Amino acid sequence: MTEKKMTVIIEIGSSEISxxxxxxxxxxxxEVVAYAxxxxxEFIKNGIVRNIDKTAQxxxxxxxxxxxxxxxxxxxxxxxxxGGSTFHSTHRTVKRSFEEETRITAELVDEMAEExxxxxxxxxxxxxxxxxxxxxxxxxxxxxxxxxxxxxxxEYLNLEATFKIMDNLRSSFEGAKTDIAxxxxxxxxxxxxxLSETDRGLGCVLVDMGAGTTTVAIYKGGCLRFLSVxxxxxxxxxxxxxxxxxxxxxxxxxxxxxxxxxGNSDEPVYVSESNNTxxxxxxxxxxxxxxxxxxxNVLNQVKLSDFSDDKLSSGIVFTGGGxxxxxxxxxLKQQPHFPKFRIAKYRLDSVEWTASEKPMAPKQLVxxxxxxxxxxxxxxxxxxxxxxxxxxxxxxxxxxxxxxxDGEDAQIERDKKAEEEKxxxxxxxxxxxxxxxxKQKQEKPKKKGLFERxxxxxHHLMDDEIE
Numbered sequence: 001m002t003e004k005k006m007t008v009i010i011e012i013g014s015s016e017i018s019x020x021x022x023x024x025x026x027x028x029x030x031e032v033v034a035y036a037x038x039x040x041x042e043f044i045k046n047g048i049v050r051n052i053d054k055t056a057q058x059x060x061x062x063x064x065x066x067x068x069x070x071x072x073x074x075x076x077x078x079x080x081x082x083g084g085s086t087f088h089s090t091h092r093t094v095k096r097s098f099e100e101e102t103r104i105t106a107e108l109v110d111e112m113a114e115e116x117x118x119x120x121x122x123x124x125x126x127x128x129x130x131x132x133x134x135x136x137x138x139x140x141x142x143x144x145x146x147x148x149x150x151x152x153x154x155e156y157l158n159l160e161a162t163f164k165i166m167d168n169l170r171s172s173f174e175g176a177k178t179d180i181a182x183x184x185x186x187x188x189x190x191x192x193x194x195l196s197e198t199d200r201g202l203g204c205v206l207v208d209m210g211a212g213t214t215t216v217a218i219y220k221g222g223c224l225r226f227l228s229v230x231x232x233x234x235x236x237x238x239x240x241x242x243x244x245x246x247x248x249x250x251x252x253x254x255x256x257x258x259x260x261x262x263g264n265s266d267e268p269v270y271v272s273e274s275n276n277t278x279x280x281x282x283x284x285x286x287x288x289x290x291x292x293x294x295x296x297n298v299l300n301q302v303k304l305s306d307f308s309d310d311k312l313s314s315g316i317v318f319t320g321g322g323x324x325x326x327x328x329x330x331x332l333k334q335q336p337h338f339p340k341f342r343i344a345k346y347r348l349d350s351v352e353w354t355a356s357e358k359p360m361a362p363k364q365l366v367x368x369x370x371x372x373x374x375x376x377x378x379x380x381x382x383x384x385x386x387x388x389x390x391x392x393x394x395x396x397x398x399x400x401x402x403x404x405x406d407g408e409d410a411q412i413e414r415d416k417k418a419e420e421e422k423x424x425x426x427x428x429x430x431x432x433x434x435x436x437x438x439k440q441k442q443e444k445p446k447k448k449g450l451f452e453r454x455x456x457x458x459h460h461l462m463d464d465e466i467e
Contacts, residue, residue: 004024007022009184009371011366012044012081012083013044015041029352030351030352030372031354034355049165059172059173059175076378078180079181079182080173080180085213091156095152103146104147109131116158123163124161127159127183131156134153187227193369194344199219200221203221204219206317210234211322213230213233214294218312230294233322241286254271257326291331314340315342316341317344319365324360346362348361
């Protein structure tokens with residue numbers, strides 16, 4: 001295991017923060033060896049950090065729990081999965097004109113994309129720039145490098161967020177003293193895993209219904225064309241059921257067992273914690289009402305994208321924990337004029353989950369997808385260093401009261417010295433580990449990823465205020 005690269009991922013969800021560690025075998029199979037999750041509803045809402053200190057403490061707890069499952073290892077950095085209602089898509093156009101016919105180079109194309117990284121408003125932050133197509137004079141292409149022209153127009157889809165939202169996230173990791181290897185945009189990676197090339201080419205909608213948010217991503221021509229995050233998720237169904245006087249834990253259980261299967265059944269459902277009974281149809285009506293609202297919002301986002309059904313031949317592909325309720329597929333099929341759809345199957349054949357804890361399949365899929373996308377080693381493995389011990393002194397310390405006549409006070413003094421020696425060895429080992437981690441950090445070239453760009457934009461804003 002020491003020769004394999006261990007990747008660590010932290011995923012910021014709308015109801016919990018979760019982390020996992022794993023590595024790839026030579027046959028490409030991913031083994032997940034550590035997993036930890038903590039509820040975050042009190043300080044993160046819809047994937048947005050509301051309390052930096054509490055988020056930092058939660059991150060620290062998860063890192064500590066993951067390290068507890070790794071043998072003699074310390075986590076030096078993590079990848080961060082970004083999702084939730086932190087961002088949305090916007091369109092941007094960049095133009096270049098030349099006095100004479102000019103050959104388009106890769107450097108020019110990169111320069112145009114880099115221009116899109118600069119937000120048009122200081123309170124915005126660009127997470128990703130996704131090229132859509134280029135108009136080279138009058139020709140439309142997705143790869144303009146090598147073409148001669150006098151005019152080039154680049155069309156881009158920017159994934160944009162509010163700067164403060166992203167900076168709160170950065171500050172949380174800074175507060176947890178956790179280094180970031182890189183950021184990963186969860187919806188984009190999930191699309192690559194769930195959707196086939198045919199789906200992305202012919203056109204489809206990927207809908208990921210989580211606990212606090214529902215992400216709508218539209219693909220066409222092999223490229224992401226639209227992305228929106230709706231601040232509604234299946235957790236609202238649980239909250240709605242709780243308004244009937246049911247605890248959140250039992251409401252969650254009712255949602256997962258009854259789902260959309262109740263119909264008009266008057267079968268009584270006993271809720272033990274509240275010592276009450278509800279008709280199954282009443283509970284089902286509450287579930288259906290909120291589910292219908294979420295689906296209506298999804299269809300409205302598709303309408304706003306200007307992609308009609310005839311442009312999306314592969315239809316809608318549903319995924320996420322919210323789609324795990326029983327009866328969802330049958331219910332959607334009964335809806336008049338509902339678009340072509342399917343519920344994604346979780347392909348986890350290439351994942352071996354050996355961690356002692358295991359989340360539900362949708363969360364497994366997300367964490368495994370994020371882990372597979374990581375390239376850098378995130379763990380420092382410490383080899384045990386032999387400690388030099390004065391065995392004669394140790395023997396005297398441990399047996400002094402049996403073979404000496406110097407009394408109880410002398411034995412207390414020996415015990416004190418033994419404890420001091422133990423503490424000295426412990427501090428030396430901690431210092432050695434810290435020095436080894438710092439050495440590895442210095443040896444690794446720092447990537448200018450999302451969080452580094454956030455720092456840069458923050459300092460730029462501060463400089464502007466000072467001026």
